[in-house]
Amino acid sequence: MPTANESSSLWSPFRHRLFRLLWFASLASNIGTSLHDVSAAWLMTSLTLSPIMIALMQAASTFPVFLLALPAGAIADVVDRRRLLLFTQTWMALAAAALSLLTLSGHVVPTTLLALTLIAGLGMALNIPVWQAITADMVPRHELAAAAAAGGIGFNMARVVGPALGGLLLAAAGPGPSGPGAVFMLNAVSFLGVIGVLYGWQPAPASRRFPVERIWEAMATGIRYGRRSARLQAILVRTAPFVFCASAAWSQLALIARTQVHATATGYGLLLASLGVGAVFGGTLLPAARRALSLDRLAGVSYGVFAAVLFAVSGARSVAGLIPWLLAGGAVWMFMMSSMNAAVQLVAPAWVRGRALSLHLLVFMAAFSAGSVVWGVTASKLGLPRTFVLASAGIVIGWLLTASHRLVTSEDTDFSAPESLA
Incomplete structure (x- = not known):
C-alpha cells in the first residue's frame, strides 16, 4: 500500500468523483472570485489613491480569517462539514450580490467597499479550514x-x-460603476456550482463521526496540540516571515500598476494573471521539485527567489518589465504555500487536522494582514520603491532567522486520538 511519503501523480486525485466535481466547480467559483478581486481593487484605486486604503482592501479580506481561524478550525472538526460549506458558500454569494447592487446603484464609497469585503471575508474565514479538511475525506x-x-x-x-x-x-465597460457592479454579480452566480455539488454529496457514515467536544474545548485542545507538536511549529515559523514580506506584492500591486508602471485596467489584469500563470507552472513542477529537493531546501529556494522578485518590482517601470518577475514570484509562492499546506496535513492526526490547518491559517493570515498594513503605511511614508527594497531585505532576514527550524513530515507519529491532551 502506498504511503503518504510516496509521490503520487498530479492527476491521481481526479480518479475520485467528488474531488473531480468539486475541483471543477471551485475552479468556476474561483474565477468569479478573481474577477471580483481585480474589480474591487481597481474600483478602490478609482475612489482613492491612498496606499493605506488600498492596503486595507487586502487586510479586510484576510483579517476575518485571522480572527476566526481557531474557532473555524474547531468547528470544522466537530460539525457536519457539508452543511458548514453550504452555509459559507451561500454567505459569500449574498455578500457579492449585495456589493453588486450597491455599486450599480451608485452608492458605493471606500468604506462601503471595505465593509462588504470584510463581510465576505467572514464567510471565507469559516470556509477555508473546512474546505481543506474535506480533502482527506475525498x-x-x-x-x-x-x-x-x-x-x-x-x-x-x-x-x-x-x-x-x-x-x-x-476596460470594455469604461469608467463608472457599471463594470465592477456587473463583475460582482458574476461572482455571486459563480458560487452556484459548488453549492450544487455539495447538495448532491452524501458523506460516508465514517466522515460524520465527529469527536464529542464543545467548540471551546476543541479550540483549547487544538492549541495544546500546536504547543506540543515541534513539526507543526516548524511549519508555522517558516511560513510567517515569508508571507509577511511577500504580502507587499499582493497589497500594493494595484497601486504599482496605476502609479509606477502606468497600466490600464487591462494591464493590471495582466500583472495579476502573470502571478497566476507562474503559480500554475509552479504547481506542475512541484512534484518533481519535491522529489529533487527536501522541504527545507524548497523553502529556501522560495525565500530567495521571492526576495529577488520584490527587489525587481521596486525598480520596474513598465508592465512588460514586471511580468517575468511576477511569473517567477507566482511559481515560488505556489511552491511554498502548497508544500506547507500538504506538510500540515501530513503531520497532523485526523482527529485534530482541521485545528492544525486552522493554526497554519491563523499564522498565514496574521502575517498577511499585518504585512499588508505595514507595507501600506510604509509606502505612504517612503514611497513604493523603497518599500519593496525593505520587503526584499526582510524576506532574506526572515530566512536567516528561521532556517534552523527543520521541516520534517515523516510518519512516526501516533495518529490516534488521545484520552487527554491536558
Missing part, C-alpha cells in the same frame, strides 16, 4: 500532497483567467 492519505497541488493549480488557473478577463471587462 482522497487516500498517500494522495494528499497531489490533491493539495491540484487544488493549488485550480486556484491559480482561476487567478490567470479571472484577472485577465476582469481587466478586459473593466
Whole structure:
C-alpha cells in the first residue's frame, strides 16, 4: 500500500468523483472570485489613491480569517462539514450580490467597499479550514500532497483567467460603476456550482463521526496540540516571515500598476494573471521539485527567489518589465504555500487536522494582514520603491532567522486520538 511519503501523480486525485466535481466547480467559483478581486481593487484605486486604503482592501479580506481561524478550525472538526460549506458558500454569494447592487446603484464609497469585503471575508474565514479538511475525506492519505497541488493549480488557473478577463471587462465597460457592479454579480452566480455539488454529496457514515467536544474545548485542545507538536511549529515559523514580506506584492500591486508602471485596467489584469500563470507552472513542477529537493531546501529556494522578485518590482517601470518577475514570484509562492499546506496535513492526526490547518491559517493570515498594513503605511511614508527594497531585505532576514527550524513530515507519529491532551 502506498504511503503518504510516496509521490503520487498530479492527476491521481481526479480518479475520485467528488474531488473531480468539486475541483471543477471551485475552479468556476474561483474565477468569479478573481474577477471580483481585480474589480474591487481597481474600483478602490478609482475612489482613492491612498496606499493605506488600498492596503486595507487586502487586510479586510484576510483579517476575518485571522480572527476566526481557531474557532473555524474547531468547528470544522466537530460539525457536519457539508452543511458548514453550504452555509459559507451561500454567505459569500449574498455578500457579492449585495456589493453588486450597491455599486450599480451608485452608492458605493471606500468604506462601503471595505465593509462588504470584510463581510465576505467572514464567510471565507469559516470556509477555508473546512474546505481543506474535506480533502482527506475525498482522497487516500498517500494522495494528499497531489490533491493539495491540484487544488493549488485550480486556484491559480482561476487567478490567470479571472484577472485577465476582469481587466478586459473593466476596460470594455469604461469608467463608472457599471463594470465592477456587473463583475460582482458574476461572482455571486459563480458560487452556484459548488453549492450544487455539495447538495448532491452524501458523506460516508465514517466522515460524520465527529469527536464529542464543545467548540471551546476543541479550540483549547487544538492549541495544546500546536504547543506540543515541534513539526507543526516548524511549519508555522517558516511560513510567517515569508508571507509577511511577500504580502507587499499582493497589497500594493494595484497601486504599482496605476502609479509606477502606468497600466490600464487591462494591464493590471495582466500583472495579476502573470502571478497566476507562474503559480500554475509552479504547481506542475512541484512534484518533481519535491522529489529533487527536501522541504527545507524548497523553502529556501522560495525565500530567495521571492526576495529577488520584490527587489525587481521596486525598480520596474513598465508592465512588460514586471511580468517575468511576477511569473517567477507566482511559481515560488505556489511552491511554498502548497508544500506547507500538504506538510500540515501530513503531520497532523485526523482527529485534530482541521485545528492544525486552522493554526497554519491563523499564522498565514496574521502575517498577511499585518504585512499588508505595514507595507501600506510604509509606502505612504517612503514611497513604493523603497518599500519593496525593505520587503526584499526582510524576506532574506526572515530566512536567516528561521532556517534552523527543520521541516520534517515523516510518519512516526501516533495518529490516534488521545484520552487527554491536558
